[in-house]
Each structure stands twice: as structure tokens, then as C-alpha cells.
Amino acid sequence: MATWNLDPAVIHLNHGSFGATPVEVLALQSELRAQMESNPVRFMLRQYQPALETCRSELAGFVGADPDGLVFVPNATYGVNSVLRSVEDRLRPGDELVVTSQTYNACRNAVTATAARTGCSLVVADVPFPLSGPADVTEAVLGVVTPRTALVLLDHVTSPTAVINPIEEIIAALDPSVMVLVDGAHAPGMIDVDVAALGAAFYTANCHKWLCSPKGAAFLWVAEPYRDSAVAASVSHGYNDGWPGSGSRFHAQFDWTGTDDATARLCVARSLAVIGQHRSGGWAAVQAANHELVCAGRDLLIAALSIDAPAPAEMLGSIAAVPVPPEPQPSESIFDPLTTALHERWSIEVPVFAWPQSPQRLLRISAQQYNRLDDYHRLVDALTEELALG
Ligand SMILES: Cc1ncc(COP(=O)(O)O)c(C=O)c1O
Structure with a gap:
């Protein structure tokens, strides 16, 4: 059984934002940091690369990728930025870059910045929420695709609306160009991910969310035709000189992007093992239990709020969003007043997002192995009082 360092006085219903890491994995990270500080040169120049290769092949196996096509990045935002930088030479003024209305804001910003630099247009597919099924997403995305579409950014699991997008169907329907x-x-650790089977050109994801690795561990997979021209968002030695021990030009671009604390990515193999041994049945059982719990938690919220399910349960992994009554007084704070009240008065960490725009909003719950159904009952009690429900 994995154990966690989480504050027991708090109800943690937001694994989705920054994850949480089991004690055993954090112990390895501390050990690696001690080794690094006892001899930084030995650690960086001799230990780092072989340890990275072990994590790369374990992670590649877990997500259905070939290790040759997989590199570590610090986070998904960096992965998206690296891809956009890598494809800039292929873009022509007037080309269209597609995102959706549910694309994660930081990554949408990265696409907006690329569009501005290259003379491309940003095209936004308006995906509804609540939605009746995966076809709502497929239709919205394919509805904005034109012969000028050069790139489509698809969230596998959306952030504010917390649904699994039908990326397989969308990719299959797009022209291969x-x-x-x-x-x-x-996605990884929340649902099964088979990167190579998807037919995407690029796939980036975090290990520090549902794989429960320490913060600063993520990956980017690049399909074979794009590997030679891929560059990291932070260009370093690999651009011309290679990097000692890196197996290819592509790996060298990303294996060293400047001195940093590499211990998070060196713990990925351990976090795969620790969570994989947490339940008999391994990762599949963990994912299924988290899904079941988030659906049960969402059912409690739906009943308390007297609303219909805003998305079918089949579109959920282990996060779920529900609309809550609009914010009564618009606030200047980046935190919705309800998030603050739940944090301050009830010791519940749960995010509330303005959606589709303030004052309308969504509350998003997560379910991870440290959560129990009672956590969601406590949330319902708190909401009943804060929102004067019932
Ligand atoms: C869909 C999506 N993309 C990207 C990110 C950014 O992750 P990071 O801050 O680790 O780069 C998030 C974070 O929640 C997300 O939900």
C-alpha cells in the first residue's frame, strides 16, 4: 500500500492540479538528491544518463511508446512549447492552428503566440459543456477543419470540464497531413494510453499528475517523421554537440536542457512500480477504482445540486466537473470565493473554475487512492451550507 505525506487535516479533492507523490517515491528522490550533492559532477556526468535511460524505457513501455521517440520534459506546458517551436518551419502564413474552447489556457496561449509569430490563424472549435457524448466533441473539432488546417491541439482529458476527448476518432478522421x-x-495513470497506436504526430503528458511522480516529471513523444527536426523549448548542447550517452540527436535535444534538479524524472520508474503494486490488479485496478469513486462522488454532487449529469460517465476518468450556481459577486481574486471558503472554513481543497465565463462556474473533483467516499459527503455538506442548497 502506498502511503502519502498529505496533511490529514485537509480533504484533498484536487489530485488533478498538481498530483501527490507516495512517501516511498519521495524517499528515492531524497536519496538521489543526497547523491547529487555529495558529488555533483559524478551525478550529472556519470549517473544521470544511465538512470534516465532506465526511466525512459519503463515509461515508454507503460504508455505504449518506443523509447527512441520519447524524451523527458519538465511539464506538459514545456512539451507543448517544444512541439510548437519544432514545427514553426513547417507553418506558412494563413495556415490554421486549431484548439478547442476547452483547451488548457497555458497551452492555448502557446498556440496563440506561435500563430502571432508565424502569421497563422488561431481557430477555436466551440465544444459544448454539458455535453451529451463524444460525438459533440468530434463534430465541433471536425467542423472547423479546412484545407488550411496545419495543426490541431487536442487535450486527451480536459482540465476545467474534466472529460476524456474522443481523440482516436478525431485523429482517424483528419487528413494525415x-x-x-x-x-x-x-491521461497516463488515469486511463490507458497507447501513444504509438493513436496516429498523432506528438503526444506530451505529465508524470507528476496521475503517475504520482515528483513535480517536474513529464514526457514528450514524437512520431518518427518529426524526430529529426524536433528541438526543446530550451536549446542547449544537444543542438550541435550531442550529449554524452544520449542515443540520438533527438534524445540529445531534450536529455540536457541546462543544469537542473533531474531527480523528479529519475523517480518515474519507482512511481510506476509503487502505484502499480498498490492494489492487486495493478494499474488497471487503480484506474478502475479511481473512476468508480469519482463517479460516486459526482452522483452525490448531482443529487445535492439537483442537476442532470453534465457528461456521460463513460467520458470520465478520475476527475469530474459539475456546474455550481453562479458567483454572486464578481471578485478580483484569482481564486473563486467558493474555493476560498471551502479551503478556509472546511479544509477542503477543490477547484472552482469560471466556465464558460464568470459568473458561471464549474467545480471539479478528483479521486485518487487516498480518497474515500466520505470525502465527497463532507464536500456536499460544505456546499449545502455555502451555497444554501436544499
Ligand atoms: C490539459 C492540461 N494541459 C496542460 C496542463 C499543464 O500542466 P503543467 O503545469 O504540468 O505543464 C494541465 C494542468 O493541469 C492540463 O490540465
Whole structure:
């Protein structure tokens, strides 16, 4: 059984934002940091690369990727930025870069910046929420695709609306000349991911969310035709000189992007093992239990709020969003007043997002192995009082 360092006085219903890491994995990270500080040169120049290769092959096996096509990045945002930088030479003024209305804001910003630099247009597919099924997403995305579409950014699991997008169907329907970048920030560890089978050009995702690795561990997978021209968002030695021990030009671009604390990515193999041994049945059992719990938690919220399910349960992994009554007084704070009240008065960490725009909003719950159904009952009690429900 994995154990966690989480504050027991708090109800943690937001694994989705920054994850949480089991004690055993954090112990390895501390050990690696001690080794690094006892001899930084030995650690960086001799230990780092072989340890990275072990994590690369374990992670590649887990997500159905070939290790040759997989590199570590610090986070999904960096993965998206690296891809956009890598494809700039392929873009022509007037080309269209597609995102959706549910694309994660930081990554949408990265596409907006690329569009501005290259003279391309940003095209936004308006995906509804609540939605009746995966076809709502497929239709919205394919509805904005034109012969000028050069790149489509698809979130595998969306952030504010917390649904699994039908990326397989969308990719299959697109012309192969369209470059698809999948932002799978939430996907590995939440749902089965088979990167190579998807047919995308690029797939980036976090390990520090549902794989429970330490913060600063993520990956980027690049399909074979794009590997030679891929560059990291931070260009370093690999651009001309290679990097000692890196197996290819592509790996060298990303294996060293400047001195940093590499211990998070060196713990990925351990986090795969620790969570994989947490339940008999391994990762499949963990994912299924988290899904079941988030659906049960969502059912409690739906009943308390007297609303219909805003998305079918089949579109959920282990996060779920529900609309809550609009914010009564618009606030200047980046935190919704309800998030603050739940944090301050009830010791519940749960995010509330303005959606589709303030004052309308969504509350998003997560379910991870440290959560129990009672956590969601406590949330319902708190909401009943804060929102004067019932
Ligand atoms: C869909 C999606 N993409 C990207 C990110 C960004 O992750 P990071 O901050 O680790 O880069 C998130 C974070 O929640 C996300 O939900």
C-alpha cells in the first residue's frame, strides 16, 4: 500500500492540479538528491544518463511508446512549447492552428503566440459543456477543419470540464497531413494510453499528475517523421554537440536542457512500480477504482445540486466537473470565493473554475487512492451550507 505525506487535516479533492507523490517515491528522490550533492559532477556526468535511460524505457513501455521517440520534459506546458517551436518551419502564413474552447489556457496561449509569430490563424472549435457524448466533441473539432488546417491541439482529458476527448476518432478522421499534438497532461495513470497506436504526430503528458511522480516529471513523444527536426523549448548542447550517452540527436535535444534538479524524472520508474503494486490488479485496478469513486462522488454532487449529469460517465476518468450556481459577486481574486471558503472554513481543497465565463462556474473533483467516499459527503455538506442548497 502506498502511503502519502498529505496533511490529514485537509480533504484533498484536487489530485488533478498538481498530483501527490507516495512517501516511498519521495524517499528515492531524497536519496538521489543526497547523491547529487555529495558529488555533483559524478551525478550529472556519470549517473544521470544511465538512470534516465532506465526511466525512459519503463515509461515508454507503460504508455505504449518506443523509447527512441520519447524524451523527458519538465511539464506538459514545456512539451507543448517544444512541439510548437519544432514545427514553426513547417507553418506558412494563413495556415490554421486549431484548439478547442476547452483547451488548457497555458497551452492555448502557446498556440496563440506561435500563430502571432508565424502569421497563422488561431481557430477555436466551440465544444459544448454539458455535453451529451463524444460525438459533440468530434463534430465541433471536425467542423472547423479546412484545407488550411496545419495543426490541431487536442487535450486527451480536459482540465476545467474534466472529460476524456474522443481523440482516436478525431485523429482517424483528419487528413494525415494535419499535425496532431495531443496534450495528455492528465491521461497516463488515469486511463490507458497507447501513444504509438493513436496516429498523432506528438503526444506530451505529465508524470507528476496521475503517475504520482515528483513535480517536474513529464514526457514528450514524437512520431518518427518529426524526430529529426524536433528541438526543446530550451536549446542547449544537444543542438550541435550531442550529449554524452544520449542515443540520438533527438534524445540529445531534450536529455540536457541546462543544469537542473533531474531527480523528479529519475523517480518515474519507482512511481510506476509503487502505484502499480498498490492494489492487486495493478494499474488497471487503480484506474478502475479511481473512476468508480469519482463517479460516486459526482452522483452525490448531482443529487445535492439537483442537476442532470453534465457528461456521460463513460467520458470520465478520475476527475469530474459539475456546474455550481453562479458567483454572486464578481471578485478580483484569482481564486473563486467558493474555493476560498471551502479551503478556509472546511479544509477542503477543490477547484472552482469560471466556465464558460464568470459568473458561471464549474467545480471539479478528483479521486485518487487516498480518497474515500466520505470525502465527497463532507464536500456536499460544505456546499449545502455555502451555497444554501436544499
Ligand atoms: C490539459 C492540461 N494541459 C496542460 C496542463 C499543464 O500542466 P503543467 O503545469 O504540468 O505543464 C494541465 C494542468 O493541469 C492540463 O490540465
